[in-house]
Amino acid sequence: AQSVTQLGSHVSVSEGALVLLRCNYSSSVPPYLFWYVQYPNQGLQLLLKYTSAATLVKGINGFEAEFKKSETSFHLTKPSAHMSDAAEYFCAVSDRGGGFKTIFGAGTRLFVKA
Amino acid sequence: DAMVIQNPRYQVTQFGKPVTLSCSQTLNHNVMYWYQQKSSQAPKLLFHYYDKDFNNEADTPDNFQSRRPNTSFCFLDIRSPGLGDAAMYLCATSKSSGARDQETQYFGPGTRLLVL
Numbered sequence: 001a002q003s004v005t006q007l008g009s010h011v012s013v014s015e016g017a018l019v020l021l022r023c024n025y026s027s028s029v030p031p032y033l034f035w036y037v038q039y040p041n042q043g044l045q046l047l048l049k050y051t052s053a054a055t056l057v058k059g060i061n062g063f064e065a066e067f068k069k070s071e072t073s074f075h076l077t078k079p080s081a082h083m084s085d086a087a088e089y090f091c092a093v094s095d096r097g098g099g100f101k102t103i104f105g106a107g108t109r110l111f112v113k114a
Numbered sequence: 115d116a117m118v119i120q121n122p123r124y125q126v127t128q129f130g131k132p133v134t135l136s137c138s139q140t141l142n143h144n145v146m147y148w149y150q151q152k153s154s155q156a157p158k159l160l161f162h163y164y165d166k167d168f169n170n171e172a173d174t175p176d177n178f179q180s181r182r183p184n185t186s187f188c189f190l191d192i193r194s195p196g197l198g199d200a201a202m203y204l205c206a207t208s209k210s211s212g213a214r215d216q217e218t219q220y221f222g223p224g225t226r227l228l229v230l
Contacts, residue, residue: 009154034218036221041123041202041223041224041226042223042224043118043120043204043206043221043222043223043224044157044204044206044219044221045221046218046219046220049218090156090157100145100147100162100164100169100208100210101159101171102159102219104156104157104158105156106155106156107154107155107156
């Protein structure tokens with residue numbers, strides 16, 4: 001069965017500092033992996049997704065994530081945080097050929113301090 | 115711009131009074147999803163339509179139903195809302211190539227349901 005664990009329900013960084021949001025997954029088959037961002041009272045927006053091409057995936061707004069099979073991880077990073085990055089971030093997994101079920105992690109709220 | 119639209123953005127209903135939430139899309143995607151998201155929790159898939167085929171998640175309560183009259187529209191009906199059904203309801207769409215692999219989902223802004 002698939003599962004996603006996001007380490008840290010809240011992460012606080014200073015503006016300009018490195019953002020690191022952690023995600024570990026469990027999947028019995030090679031997975032698709034996603035990071036979504038959610039701003040208050042809005043829907044989810046895709047930041048990036050891993051579909052078995054390059055293990056380092058670049059997304060929108062300067063975010064990237066690296067797929068590490070040996071560590072079953074897909075951590076999200078951004079070199080320099082901006083105030084506008086403050087939001088909730090969800091890691092998600094779905095199985096290849098497994099239909100349309102996506103499992104979301106519990107989310108990590110990112111705070112950016114001026 | 116192509117998008118996923120949800121109306122209304124906020125819905126107040128009374129305990130036990132049926133309510134319908136609406137979703138429309140201009141993306142011409144063949145898959146549509148409904149998620150329930152409670153405060154500070156992950157979105158939870160309730161069901162999805164693959165074209166006209168309805169797929170219910172095993173743990174979705176019978177109180178929740180859905181209709182998809184055409185490609186563009188999908189409705190979520192809550193037959194007898196309880197206090198525990200207060201949540202954000204998210205509609206999403208994706209375009210399936212037929213391989214039944216997960217394509218990118220595009221989400222609407224959500225409808226926040228309040229049950230009094």
